[in-house]
Amino acid sequence: MRKVEQRRLSTRLIYPLLLAGIVAASCTAQAEDNQRMLSSTPQPPDVRLGPLYHAVQAAKLYPDQKTFADAVPHGDPTSILADWQMQKTQGNFDLKRFVNTNFTLPAEGEKYVPPAGQSLREHINGLWPVLTRSASQANQWDSLLPLPKPYVVPGGRFREVYYWDSYFTMLGLAESGHWDRVQDMVDNFASELDKYGHIPNGNRSYYLSRSQPPFFSMMVDLLATHGGDEVYSKYRPQLQKEYDYWMADTDSVAAGDASKRVVKLKDGTVLNRYWDARDVPRTESYMDDINTADKAKNREKAALYRDLRAGAASGWDFSSRWFDKPDDLGTIHTTRIVPIDLNALVFHLEKTLAKANRIAKDDAAAKRFDAQAETRKQAINRYLWDEKQGWYADYDWQKASVRPQLTAAALFPLYLQAATDEHASKTASAVQAQLLKEGGLVTTTVNNGQQWDAPNGWAPLQWAAVEGLNHYGKQELAKEVGMRFLQNVQATYDKEHKLVEKYVVEGKGLGGGGGGEYPLQDGFGWTNGVTLKLLDLYCPKDKTCNNVGDIGVEKAAQ
Secondary structure (H helix, E strand, O other): OHHHHHHHHHHHHHHHHHHHHHHHHHHHHOHHHHHHOOOOOOOOHHHHHOHHHHHHHHOOOOOOOHHHHOOEEOOOHHHHHHHHHHHOOOOOOOHHHHHHHHEEOOOOOOOOOOOOOOOHHHHHHHHOOOOEEOOOOOOOOOOEOOOOOOEEOOEOOEOOOEHHHHHHHHHHHHHOOOHHHHHHHHHHHHHHHHHHOOOOOEOEHHHOOOOOOOOHHHHHHHHHHHHOOHHHHHOHHHHHHHHHHHOOOOOOOOOOEEEOOEEEOOOOOEEEOOOOOOOOOOHHHHHHHHHHHHHOOOOOHHHHHHHHHHHHHOOOOOOHHHEOOOOOHHHEOHHHEEOHHHHHHHHHHHHHHHHHHHHOOOHHHHHHHHHHHHHHHHHHHHHOEEOOOOEEOOEEOOOOEEOOOOEHHHHHHHHOOOOOHHHHHHHHHHHHHHOEEOOEEOOEOOOOOOOOOOOEEOHHHHHHHHHHHHHOOOHHHHHHHHHHHHHHHHHHHHHHOOOEOOEEOOOOOOEEOOOOOOOOOEOOHHHHHHHHHHHHHHOOHHHOOOOHHHOOOOOOOO
């Protein structure tokens, strides 16, 4: 009995010391991260759990690294960490059992089985409630960030709302008449701008250190088609916060240098890049990043991690457009690159702010943003134009040279109407010759196993192409792109009764795409939205056609 009491006393004495030591070690290891985050900002699980998080991911307990990132601790993570530190040296310690005891793992929802015989349009309309989630309150230790109103998730492993995905999802919601949900999602993103000063990659604590392609101004545009000009007045403060986030440090950064998301060229021209505030492995792809860094012998790890994270911020995670060597992820240099699509989107944000301020009778601010938009438009057509190749492209600000690769991002200046007529025409010709394939628009011409490369095509890029080409009088080519992708989606649906995240668009094996860090996901928010938009563009509801076969257009020539 005395031995038991002594052991208990010893444990009570040792536990606080152990706990203090663990916390101190964890804080030291994460000091740089903590300096970057406000104390009120939720910490991601790799910070909260420190060495325990590393141990679980290194043990490969779960096929998907996102599983443990989304696990909810049953209590204070600091106490769980201390318990693990004490127990792990015991001979019978089982890490998986410890995790199952101390965490609730994300459960797979019941597989949705659609009613038999649905048309493609009917199937998509039936999916919206299946993909709708609510998180007005969240467990204090959960990585999920609460949002005030319901939202639509992409589907599959993506159990949270994603920033740029949501715009294309909202296009479909609007086509389906769900303007209430469009309103809810705009309000959610506005609330994030108010709370965090930016829209995170997704509503998870581990996404707070970065954003994604800035589509908030496009969302406001969309909502205004239903709610009128007062929509611009209502969200003018949040539009300004979005702009302030992307343009932070503009005044302080020196010419020829970059800071956060701003690049200032040697002549003083200001453009934007993707950036993540952290330079450690991504929480949701932890071991993938560590393995990439281990293979990249000539890269400083913190810089490589930052570039991987910035690649995720771009939405194109990953693509040869960010690599120095097309088949080597370890040569990723996202922060060195000024992307064509990002800067076209910021141009649209500037134009939207000009409009919002005009509506609010602030003529001085409206003129200022119009001037900034015009300056950016000129910069896009100077620095992000490859005169030799004849298309829009990304720019390496450190080498002061355009990157010659043609990608589907080249169409974004057309999509956001920042292109000159001449540049638009040349870009359209290049896209038709090199990127238009049997099943739609291919992302790049490089086939390297990355998901944002050949042979994959992605719904948002098809819509950007169709809209952009139509803006510049290229209706025939726009229809070719849209119809080929629609036929691909329809054929896959006919065969598998689902829509997916990405599609193979070239070769004989059209259908669900591959590559990347995780298996192909079903759902799928942005594919649903773009498919409805394309159906309604080429197959209006009043023509009683529910699928591509009803349109009466022969399959595009191969």
